[in-house]
Amino acid sequence: MLRMSKLFLRTLRDDPSDAEVPSHRLLVRAGYIRRAAPGGFTWLPLGWMTYRKVEDIIRDEMNKAGFQEVHFPALLPREPYEATGRWTEYGPNLFRLKDRRDNDFLLAPTHEEMFTLIVRDLFSSYRDLPLSIYQIQTKYRDEARPRAGLLRGREFVMKDSYSFDVDDEGLESSYNRHREAYISTFDRLQLPYVIVSAMSGAMGGSASEEFLAPIDVGEDTFVQCTSCGYAANTEAVNVAVSKPTDAVHPDALVVDTPDTPTIDTLVSHLNSAADTQQPDHQWASEDTLKNVLLNLVHPDGRIEPLAIGIPGNREVDLKRVEAQVAPAEPIPFTDADFAAHPTLIKGYIGPKAVGVDSPSGIRYLVDPRVVHGTAWVTGANSPGHHVINLVCGRDFTPDGTIEAAEVLEGDPCSNCGSAMTIARGIEIGHIFQLGRKYATALDLKVLDAEGQQITVTMGSYGIGVSRAVAAIAESHHDENGLCWPRAVAPADIHLVIAGKDDGPQRPAAETLAAELEAAGVAVLFDDREGVSPGVKFKDAELIGIPTIVIVGRGITDGLVEVKDRLTGERSDLPIGEVTAHLLALVQAP
RNA sequence: CGGGCUGUAGCGCAGCUUGGUUAGCGCGCUUGUCUGGGGGACAAGAGGUCGCGAGUUCGAAUCUCGCCAGCCCGACCA
Numbered sequence: 124m125l126r127m128s129k130l131f132l133r134t135l136r137d138d139p140s141d142a143e144v145p146s147h148r149l150l151v152r153a154g155y156i157r158r159a160a161p162g163g164f165t166w167l168p169l170g171w172m173t174y175r176k177v178e179d180i181i182r183d184e185m186n187k188a189g190f191q192e193v194h195f196p197a198l199l200p201r202e203p204y205e206a207t208g209r210w211t212e213y214g215p216n217l218f219r220l221k222d223r224r225d226n227d228f229l230l231a232p233t234h235e236e237m238f239t240l241i242v243r244d245l246f247s248s249y250r251d252l253p254l255s256i257y258q259i260q261t262k263y264r265d266e267a268r269p270r271a272g273l274l275r276g277r278e279f280v281m282k283d284s285y286s287f288d289v290d291d292e293g294l295e296s297s298y299n300r301h302r303e304a305y306i307s308t309f310d311r312l313q314l315p316y317v318i319v320s321a322m323s324g325a326m327g328g329s330a331s332e333e334f335l336a337p338i339d340v341g342e343d344t345f346v347q348c349t350s351c352g353y354a355a356n357t358e359a360v361n362v363a364v365s366k367p368t369d370a371v372h373p374d375a376l377v378v379d380t381p382d383t384p385t386i387d388t389l390v391s392h393l394n395s396a397a398d399t400q401q402p403d404h405q406w407a408s409e410d411t412l413k414n415v416l417l418n419l420v421h422p423d424g425r426i427e428p429l430a431i432g433i434p435g436n437r438e439v440d441l442k443r444v445e446a447q448v449a450p451a452e453p454i455p456f457t458d459a460d461f462a463a464h465p466t467l468i469k470g471y472i473g474p475k476a477v478g479v480d481s482p483s484g485i486r487y488l489v490d491p492r493v494v495h496g497t498a499w500v501t502g503a504n505s506p507g508h509h510v511i512n513l514v515c516g517r518d519f520t521p522d523g524t525i526e527a528a529e530v531l532e533g534d535p536c537s538n539c540g541s542a543m544t545i546a547r548g549i550e551i552g553h554i555f556q557l558g559r560k561y562a563t564a565l566d567l568k569v570l571d572a573e574g575q576q577i578t579v580t581m582g583s584y585g586i587g588v589s590r591a592v593a594a595i596a597e598s599h600h601d602e603n604g605l606c607w608p609r610a611v612a613p614a615d616i617h618l619v620i621a622g623k624d625d626g627p628q629r630p631a632a633e634t635l636a637a638e639l640e641a642a643g644v645a646v647l648f649d650d651r652e653g654v655s656p657g658v659k660f661k662d663a664e665l666i667g668i669p670t671i672v673i674v675g676r677g678i679t680d681g682l683v684e685v686k687d688r689l690t691g692e693r694s695d696l697p698i699g700e701v702t703a704h705l706l707a708l709v710q711a712p
Numbered sequence: 713c714g715g716g717c718u719g720u721a722g723c724g725c726a727g728c729u730u731g732g733u734u735a736g737c738g739c740g741c742u743u744g745u746c747u748g749g750g751g752g753a754c755a756a757g758a759g760g761u762c763g764c765g766a767g768u769u770c771g772a773a774u775c776u777c778g779c780c781a782g783c784c785c786g787a788c789c790a
Contacts, residue, residue, distance in 0.1 A: 136739055136751060137724040141782050161781070216789065233790055267713070267788050275789085342789085441787085452788090553790075583790075623748055657750035675749060
């Protein structure tokens, strides 16, 4: 039993000024967590109990699925990460430090290397596989900008699993077992989620999905099809592509378009100038082909310029580009870059100035909607001039396609063509098939049935444990405070004495509390003296235990009040029946 | 890493423009009395390196410079 008279807790009447998102605000106000470092939080008793409930559910589901728990150090030597290249590739987000003999160490941001190495050390036969092992561990990332409390810290807890299989079918099966385990886990945590297609990114590999809790404060943007259920992180969306057309277009024609360096100015010029006006059709921004230049910075420092052609009604989405070109990093051209490429006229760049066979030699990739037979208005590579009716495949041929254009609300689904919606989400889980990248780099092989060495294929699966606590808070609160799902609440029942300190309420509540505890119900007992009922009620709502029991003025008639935190529904029950009633509530599935 | 805002008691804030006794208010905390179903009242208290460091000045919370930290937007982010 937790007695509030003794509990290490102080609730705050005002919102902390540095907290913006609800989970951060309420967890601090209700006395669950406290900021201790940039991006680091102390868990106070109520918070730690909730955290442990979440962790236990995750652990339980992992164990049920047959995965085995291990535990690595967070402090690791440089060598394994050197072997996979991540010591440098991980960049500034890696916490690096030195010991007294000047050896390099790091605080692990994730543990692929260590898991791979330990399996290599212990196992050497296909008969040992498949294997899935996991840990629940504190991770460190030197985030440029920790924010939103627990949602993005520099120190956080993650459950990370790794699967090891001899072939692709095995990997597929391990992947699906994790997917199922994640579904059960998030269902138990009562976290709403959408499973979206994701990029496997620099990690390599193929299949990759994210579990996103659809909450506006989330940092990921995803699309969802209103009809077929397709969902994807915007980084991973494939645009719906029209078929190549056989339409016959007039010859390409260069027209004077003075002072039209932007799509807007170009479109309004086309619609007003005598030589370009069309009787039956207003020019629109989607008729234009916008050519944007980027520099790709490769991990080895090499810089490669890249030209991207997209419909003029859209912007380039750098996140999407990065997902395509990883591990290279895309950076927009600066004025200095344009100066270094005098054949590229900013605002008037056309397909003829770019492409590997052009004078510039710059690789030219276009949006997949720019297909054979489509006609475009685009730059004529001369200030104040554009060309109309420039036909892809006839007048120019790009070097390839790239998913670079921003995704807009209402865009057609690439699967079924229906309109897609866009929403934000918190990434609460990520599962993906790593393949053989780490096994190859660290030489993880086993003998197959024929006695041949084969490289193991791996999967990697993460759940942010501390982030899950915040995500639950984000999806389970109201203006008065938290409303925990029963499975993760720090106690089952919040029992409040509402009466004079020497009134009959106290002995009745004490008896009830003892009875509940004896029946196995975890009670947070507000037995504080000299605290008015109003204060206790406010605290109870802030703290958010799902059922609040009030021993108050009804006690003279032998009644206590049972209140549902979420619905506000209340009922008076004879004190003799309360324990059975609450027990049923708590044990309800 | 760029732009904007901010840093004064556990929490929320005023004071800074125009430098000047002992830095103030509300909440919270301590003691007492009253109160006792929605953060109650009165009284008396405790609690501060004014983010840190230099500088200007007879004198700096206040002015200048540098740094650090926080929040928001963007960049970044298996």
